[in-house]
Amino acid sequence: MDDVAGDLPHGTRGYQVLAAVVHDAPPTQAALAARLGIDRTVMTYLIDAFEGCGLVERRQDPADRRARRIVATDHGRGVLEAVDARVRQAEAELLGGLAEGERAALRALLERAADAVAHDEDRCAVVARATAPAAG
Amino acid sequence: MDDVAGDLPHGTRGYQVLAAVVHDAPPTQAALAARLGIDRTVMTYLIDAFEGCGLVERRQDPADRRARRIVATDHGRGVLEAVDARVRQAEAELLGGLAEGERAALRALLERAADAVAHDEDRCAVVARATAPAAG
DNA sequence: GGAGATCGTCTGTGGAGCAGACGATATCAA
DNA sequence: TTGATATCGTCTGCTCCACAGACGATCTCC
Numbered sequence: 299m300d301d302v303a304g305d306l307p308h309g310t311r312g313y314q315v316l317a318a319v320v321h322d323a324p325p326t327q328a329a330l331a332a333r334l335g336i337d338r339t340v341m342t343y344l345i346d347a348f349e350g351c352g353l354v355e356r357r358q359d360p361a362d363r364r365a366r367r368i369v370a371t372d373h374g375r376g377v378l379e380a381v382d383a384r385v386r387q388a389e390a391e392l393l394g395g396l397a398e399g400e401r402a403a404l405r406a407l408l409e410r411a412a413d414a415v416a417h418d419e420d421r422c423a424v425v426a427r428a429t430a431p432a433a434g
Numbered sequence: 435m436d437d438v439a440g441d442l443p444h445g446t447r448g449y450q451v452l453a454a455v456v457h458d459a460p461p462t463q464a465a466l467a468a469r470l471g472i473d474r475t476v477m478t479y480l481i482d483a484f485e486g487c488g489l490v491e492r493r494q495d496p497a498d499r500r501a502r503r504i505v506a507t508d509h510g511r512g513v514l515e516a517v518d519a520r521v522r523q524a525e526a527e528l529l530g531g532l533a534e535g536e537r538a539a540l541r542a543l544l545e546r547a548a549d550a551v552a553h554d555e556d557r558c559a560v561v562a563r564a565t566a567p568a569a570g
Numbered sequence: 571g572g573a574g575a576t577c578g579t580c581t582g583t584g585g586a587g588c589a590g591a592c593g594a595t596a597t598c599a600a
Numbered sequence: 601t602t603g604a605t606a607t608c609g610t611c612t613g614c615t616c617c618a619c620a621g622a623c624g625a626t627c628t629c630c
Contacts (some may be wrong), residue, residue, distance in 0.1 A: 326608080326609095327608075327609065328607080328608060328609080336587095337587065337588060337589095338587080338608080338609070338610090338613085339587080339588070339589085339609085339610075340587060340588085341609085341612095342609060342610060342611085347611095356609095359608095361605090362595080362596070362597070362608080363594080363595060363608095364594065364595045364607065364608040364609070365595095365598085365607090365608055365609080366608085366609070372447075391551070392547060392551055393547050394547075394550055394551070395546050395547050395549060395550020395551065396543065396546060396547055396550075400543055400546075402546070403539070403543065404540070404543045405538065405546070407532060407536060407540045407543070408540070410531050410532060410536075411528065411529055411531050411532055411540070413531060414530055414531020414532075415527070415528055415530070415531070446588085462577080462578095463578065464576080464577060464578080472618095473618065473619060473620095474577080474578070474579090475578090475580085475619070475620085476578075476617085476618060476619080477578085478578065478579060478580085479579095479620080481578095492578095495577095498576090498577080498627070499577095499625075499626060499627085500576065500577040500578070500625060500626045500627070501576090501577055501578080501609075501626095502578070538588075
């Protein structure tokens, strides 16, 4: 997983941040940190790195001059798409020993197990984590 | 996972070390480090901690006076058993949403996927990692 | 007997994250 | 309006952790 997200600043965590920035309405640094369980002081230099690579921009929140809205650049969106593609490919390789029907069955079982356990947690995250670890 | 192994020094990694010490013929620190992918300088203070808790002992290797054989104490074996029990319980909770047949099916699918991917890696480790992550 | 490798330990260094403080700003009560 | 308090993002200092390198003791091989 870290291999796949390797050229992103801060590896897997950077991938999560970039994905959150692209898919959500432009979030505040604090909101981003809370959502991903990252300390706000860490988020500062994490966004620094992303901004330095031209993947995201900090914009003044017009309604709150303390806050910064993090928005993805076109480049950032492109990079996320590329990494997403590699994640899908890695998953395919990981499940290469299984037929398509078996993959679906595995996914269904994992999702059901995750549902039963993690009602308060983002289910996609759980399934992604449970699917990914052996990728190294 | 780290919750379950929490009272062991160094959490999950400590659990792996203790399990290796208990189940293998008394390993050398270097062998232990190589087997678990841990730096030898780290292994030093890791074993320090375990020895301080009375979980393991360092013994002179009669055939090589540079080396130390790490052997589990009775206390160490007892603690490992207790932690093992909690791991099994956590796994049961994790898979609580699945019927027994489904659990077996999930395990079989994961093992096949792991087999196809990790010929050079310890299969148990792969399955354990793929099974455990959502436990937190 | 000597050169080189290996074992476990110690020291120094660097990365990473957290607590706390800070200035700027928002919010709310008086 | 004014003042107290909370929040936002940043900066500084600290701690924890792992690794590189060096070390003495010991083994192995020529």
